[in-house]
Each structure stands twice: as C-alpha cells, then as structure tokens.
Amino acid sequence: QVQLVESGGGLVQAGGSLRLSCAASGRTFSSYAMGWFRQTPGKEREFVAAISRSGDSTYYADSVKGRFTISRENAKNTVYLQMNSLKPEDTAVYYCAAARLYDLGLSRVQYNYWGQGTQVTVSS
Numbered sequence: 001q002v003q004l005v006e007s008g009g010g011l012v013q014a015g016g017s018l019r020l021s022c023a024a025s026g027r028t029f030s031s032y033a034m035g036w037f038r039q040t041p042g043k044e045r046e047f048v049a050a051i052s053r054s055g056d057s058t059y060y061a062d063s064v065k066g067r068f069t070i071s072r073e074n075a076k077n078t079v080y081l082q083m084n085s086l087k088p089e090d091t092a093v094y095y096c097a098a099a100r101l102y103d104l105g106l107s108r109v110q111y112n113y114w115g116q117g118t119q120v121t122v123s124s
Contacts, residue, residue: 002026002098002113009094009118012086016122020081022096022115030054030074033101036081037108038092039117045095049081050104059104064090086122093117 003025012018020036033052039045049070050059058070069082079096097111105111 002028002032004096004098004113004115006094006096006115006118009120011121011123014086014088014122014124016086017082017084018086018120020083020094020096020118020120022079022081024077024079024098026077029077029098031100032098032113033103033105034070034072034079035097035099035105035111036070036079037095037097038090038120039095040092045108047106047108048094050106051079052103053101057104059106083120086120088122088124091120091122093119 006022008020035050036048037045038048047061051070055072067085072079095117096115098113099105099111
C-alpha cells in the first residue's frame with residue numbers, strides 16, 4: 001500500500017511558476033513509476049508527465065512539453081512537478097499517482113495508487 005499526498009498548488013498569474021510535490025509513504029517508493037495527471041470539471045483526468053522508477057526516463061504531454069519538468073528523489077520518497085510559463089488552460093486539480101511498472105506509465109489505468117489532488121489556478 002502506498003499513500004500519496006500532494007502539496008504546492010495555489011493561485012498564480014499567467015507566466016508564473018509553481019512546484020508541486022508528492023510525498024509517498026512506505027519503504028518501496030523506488031519500486032514505483034510515478035506520474036502526474038490533471039482534471040478539470042466535466043473532463044476526464046488527463047496525463048501530464050511520467051517518470052520511471054530510477055528517474056532516468058521521463059515523458060510529457062505535448063501541452064506541457066518544454067514548460068513542465070518531472071523529477072523524483074527516491075531517498076525522500078518524493079516526486080516533483082516544476083511548472084513554468086503557466087497558462088490559464090493549466091488550471092486544474094493535479095494528482096500524483098504510483099504504478100507498479102518498470103518503465104513509464106502513460107495511461108491512468110496503469111496506476112495503482114492516487115493522491116487526493118492539489119488545486120492549481122492560473123489567472124490571466
């Protein structure tokens with residue numbers, strides 16, 4: 001069992017930056033590939049970024065490529081999402097998730113555990 005707790009969301013102006021953190025419980029964090037997803041009301045939860053167990057491989061949705069960076073510190077059981085050049089369309093609840101995968105998980109159905117989410121609001 002893995003419990004995930006996101007933090008770092010908030011209100012920011014367009015063009016600004018935020019860094020989301022996701023702290024995981026347990027001693028097997030490095031056994032999980034990690035991902036970030038986001039969701040707005042009335043829409044399906046969409047993939048944002050993923051990182052492999054070791055952190056050597058990452059993958060991004062086209063909509064955030066070049067602006068967002070996913071990283072992890074296995075010694076701290078934490079995964080991060082650095083978000084730069086934020087746009088109003090980035091406004092959503094952001095969720096981190098853990099998957100029992102050797103490599104990257106690009107679909108939400110691959111993920112076994114989810115956090116409660118943190119709200120990110122970008123004003124124009």
